[in-house]
Amino acid sequence: MDIQHSANTEFSTRGAYVTGSEYTRDTNYIETRITRNAADGYPVEAGRYRLVVARACPWAHRSTIVRRLLGLEDAISIGVCGPTHDARSWTFDLDPGGLDPVLGIPRLQDAYFKRTPNYPRGITVPAVVDVPSGAVVTNNFPQITLDFSTEWGAFHRDGAPALYPEALREEIDTVNARVFTEVNNGVYRCGFAGSQEAYDAAYDRLFTALDWLEERLATQRYLVGDTITEADVRLFTTLVRFDAVYHGHFKCNRNKLIEMPALWAYARDLYQTPGFGDTVNFEQIKAHYYIVHEDLNPTQIVPKGPDESGWTTPHGREVLGGRPFGDGTPPTRPVDA
Structure with a gap:
């Protein structure tokens, strides 16, 4: 697909990302929830809501994976934005006429x-x-996927995995907290640092956490327990982007993912699991970062590499045991996003 982007400078993103010394993410989201008891005024209801994502975005990618793993496609429709946007908004430029067909x-x-x-x-x-109503209910991405697991159970497919099992929630939450601050957001602190000192500190924190994960995953197949959980989904969306964009574009270059044996094998294991790799679009991932982040890449040239063929090579993680879907089964229906 030929990725198009506008040359209109009126809504340029320059100055939108590197704004100071240390990058701080705005985590004030719309916290309204969709629940079974409709406590916030929005009940769980099949066909009522539309999940809007972009294949390029790691935060949105989590929701597409979880929706597919749980089999919520018939209950929650999906709208897909294009990989590029200006300072105003994500756009539906992949759809005919540039309009979301439902909204x-x-x-x-x-x-x-x-x-x-x-x-x-x-x-x-x-x-x-x-x-x-056509109005956003929530953009609180960490809660969206947890609610898919806990509030939408009546619409899960037969064989849906337990991504947030009660017995493991405390450990999942602890692991997720470190992965978010040090890895998911850590790569952004490197990329959007506005000073050498801020970058150096972010770089050290990121690779300290990656070394911790490398050690942890050397002896266990998944991050928490012996099945795929919410924790694996959250880490995967950063790992799958690491060599394609974070290593070069964000200067996270102590080493590549392919040079960390346990993490690279773990990432390939997940990539080859239905629901993960079949929701990845490397072309759109690279287009987003290299075109939209004008602060970092003013030429907006998108690199041709790296070679993606390694993602489908044998990973050997089966020797560690584990059951990807626990007592459940993999999703089988075609991917719609």
Whole structure:
């Protein structure tokens, strides 16, 4: 697919990402939840909500994986934005006429403004939109996937895995907290650092955490327990982008993922598991980072590499035991995102 991007400088992203010394992520999201008891006014209801994502975005990628693993495709429709955007909003440029076919809007911004006129924060993906009103319900990405597991159980497919089992939640939450601060967000602290000192500190923190993960995964197949959980989903979306964008574009270059034996084998194991690799689009991932982040790549030239063929090579992780889906089964239906 030929990725197109606008040369319009009126809404350039320059200055939007590298804004100071240390990069700090705005984590003030719309915290409204969709629950069985409709405590926030939004009940779990098949067909009512649309999950809006971009294949390029690691935070949105989590939700596409979990939706597929749990078999929520018939209950929650999906809208897919293109990989590039300007300073205003993600856009539906992959759809005919540049409009989401269900919401009928060209920009995700429109659904945010329907909820809060002139919404002052970032127009982020994933976002769950209430189709009848056309308004965003939530963009709280960590909670979205947890709610898919815990609140949407009535619509899970037969054989859906337990991604957030009660007996492991405390450990999953602990692992997730470190992975988020040091790895998921750690690569961004490197990439968007505005000073040498901030970059050096972020770099050291990132690779300290990756070394911890390398050691942990040398002796166990999955991050927590012997099956795939929410923790693996959250780590995978960073690892799958590491060599393609974070190593070079974000200067996370002590070593590549392919040079960390346990992490590389672990990432390949997940990639080859239905629901993970079949939701990856490397072309769109690279287009997003290299075109949108004008602060880091003013030429907007997208690299041709790296070679992706290694992702399908044998990983050998079976020797560590584990059952990917526990007592469940892999998803079988075609991928729609």
